[in-house]
Amino acid sequence: MKSLxxxxxxxxxxxLMGYFALVGLIGTILIGxxxxxxxxxxxFASTVGQLQAVANLKEDALDRWVEEQxxxxxxxxxxxxxxxxxxxxxxxxxxxxxxxxxxEQLGEYLRFAVANLSDLRELAILDLNxxxxxxxxxxxxxxxxxxxxxxxxxxxxxYVQNVYFSHWNGEPMMSIAMPLFDxxxxxxxxxxxxxxxxxxxRIILERSGLNMMGEVYLVNSDRQFVSVSPxxxxxxxxxxxxxxxxxxxxxxxxxxxxxxxxxxxxxVYRWLEHRELALLVEVPRAPVYQPALRMMVNLVIVGGMTxxxxxxxxxxxxxxxxxxxxxxxxxVSRTLHDFSGEVAGDPGEDEVSSLNxxxxxxxxxxxxxxxxxxxxxxxxxxxxxxxQRSEAQLRVLVExxxxxxxxxxxxxxxxxxxxxxxxxxxYLPTELLGQDIMEYVLPEDWAxxxxxxxxxxxxxxxxxxxxxxxxHKDRVYRAMEGMGKAIDCDDKPCILLSLRDITRRxxxx
Numbered sequence: 001m002k003s004l005x006x007x008x009x010x011x012x013x014x015x016l017m018g019y020f021a022l023v024g025l026i027g028t029i030l031i032g033x034x035x036x037x038x039x040x041x042x043x044f045a046s047t048v049g050q051l052q053a054v055a056n057l058k059e060d061a062l063d064r065w066v067e068e069q070x071x072x073x074x075x076x077x078x079x080x081x082x083x084x085x086x087x088x089x090x091x092x093x094x095x096x097x098x099x100x101x102x103x104e105q106l107g108e109y110l111r112f113a114v115a116n117l118s119d120l121r122e123l124a125i126l127d128l129n130x131x132x133x134x135x136x137x138x139x140x141x142x143x144x145x146x147x148x149x150x151x152x153x154x155x156x157x158x159y160v161q162n163v164y165f166s167h168w169n170g171e172p173m174m175s176i177a178m179p180l181f182d183x184x185x186x187x188x189x190x191x192x193x194x195x196x197x198x199x200x201x202r203i204i205l206e207r208s209g210l211n212m213m214g215e216v217y218l219v220n221s222d223r224q225f226v227s228v229s230p231x232x233x234x235x236x237x238x239x240x241x242x243x244x245x246x247x248x249x250x251x252x253x254x255x256x257x258x259x260x261x262x263x264x265x266x267x268v269y270r271w272l273e274h275r276e277l278a279l280l281v282e283v284p285r286a287p288v289y290q291p292a293l294r295m296m297v298n299l300v301i302v303g304g305m306t307x308x309x310x311x312x313x314x315x316x317x318x319x320x321x322x323x324x325x326x327x328x329x330x331x332v333s334r335t336l337h338d339f340s341g342e343v344a345g346d347p348g349e350d351e352v353s354s355l356n357x358x359x360x361x362x363x364x365x366x367x368x369x370x371x372x373x374x375x376x377x378x379x380x381x382x383x384x385x386x387x388q389r390s391e392a393q394l395r396v397l398v399e400x401x402x403x404x405x406x407x408x409x410x411x412x413x414x415x416x417x418x419x420x421x422x423x424x425x426x427y428l429p430t431e432l433l434g435q436d437i438m439e440y441v442l443p444e445d446w447a448x449x450x451x452x453x454x455x456x457x458x459x460x461x462x463x464x465x466x467x468x469x470x471x472h473k474d475r476v477y478r479a480m481e482g483m484g485k486a487i488d489c490d491d492k493p494c495i496l497l498s499l500r501d502i503t504r505r506x507x508x509x
Contacts, residue, residue, distance in 0.1 A: 028303030426473030
């Protein structure tokens with residue numbers, strides 16, 4: 001070791017090569033690590049984007065499926081034959097023969113519907129006491145479902161009971177219920193539809209762009225898989241992971257974490273509010289980052305080979321340089337040894353003085369520019385204060401204007417509401433932010449309002465005046481007069497609506 005240190009201390013070429021090799025090695029490792037980190041970040045972002053796209057597809061497919069089943073149930077429940085046969089079946093004034101005939105006809109019709117609509121598992125007619133009067137599954141007839149949530153809610157409105165585990169068969173189920181009315185519009189029974197949950201499995205398990213290692217699954221509030229798959233049912237239990245815990249806390253997000261099976265994954269988790277389920281889309285982490293790791297290893301190898309070649313080249317050129325350095329050192333040493341007189345000064349301005357004069361001129365110029373910048377800064381601060389004062393005055397004016405001002409995005413999302421909305425419509429501004437305005441518009445006015453919004457976007461310069469009905473917080477629709485104009489919001493067009501309550505004017509007419 002001592003001889004090696006002595007060798008490096010005596011030979012400039014050795015030191016240059018040693019320093020270059022050390023710097024090259026550190027640089028290669030640093031570049032490899034930075035490249036790996038950069039590629040890893042891009043791969044992570046790309047993977048998360050793909051997982052979010054899959055999550056969107058699954059959520060949309062699930063919502064479309066549930067909405068389709070709602071329409072099917074509404075269609076079945078609104079058919080005149082179902083109402084007529086149901087009224088006869090439930091009427092105590094009819095003879096047993098007539099009621100039995102109605103039972104057979106209605107049962108045949110319901111079985112036909114279940115056979116032709118593969119997503120329906122069972123259709124049942126319940127009386128107003130919750131007893132199953134007729135069902136496509138004979139086992140259900142005569143059972144008391146009066147305490148089931150789908151019956152309790154379905155007596156009044158169309159109700160979708162999200163996935164739950166049935167106490168009579170232990171399987172996950174999803175039910176839709178709606179009241180049935182007779183010809184006099186009196187409630188006479190409840191129509192209950194149990195959906196085929198296997199369809200939900202097919203929607204979730206369909207690959208939709210994920211590689212074979214990816215996994216998509218649903219977890220309910222009891223931390224159990226929502227699936228009729230035997231494999232999933234064997235894994236039943238209390239499921240935990242960062243993604244599952246966050247989603248069940250009603251949070252949406254993504255990240256790297258350990259999944260329920262103890263494997264490191266990249267996942268996207270989402271709480272499906274309307275379905276009361278957690279949706280998770282995950283892929284194993286190691287295969288995703290393998291290309292980035294392989295790129296880093298290849299880069300280090302190529303960098304090392306390049307460093308070796310450059311070191312060999314440096315050895316040749318450094319010898320040429322050190323030869324001249326030694327020659328210059330010898331000449332300077334000889335000159336200093338032979339010098340014995342006083343160095344005469346240059347009577348003219350030397351380079352240092354000239355450089356000093358230039359520095360002084362530059363310093364004077366910088367001080368002058370600094371003074372100008374300070375003046376401009378004071379002027380800018382004054383203008384900024386005036387602008388803030390004007391903005392405060394405008395804000396006070398907007399907040400106290402009697403009409404309601406609403407700012408919308410193109411898709412109808414409310415992004416700003418003036419405080420006057422509380423006096424006019426009863427809502428706090430925070431209650432409407434982020435909501436779809438169409439949820440508050442009378443359904444009969446939807447088409448007209450959408451047409452107005454489309455016309456405003458087609459001609460950004462025009463102001464549209466229209467009338468429609470807006471739902472007050474007391475759930476009564478108020479007649480409103482609106483004026484709409486397209487404005488720029490962060491370089492994107494949006495709509496500013498001015499709304500005025502004209503309900504009293506309408507009543508006077």
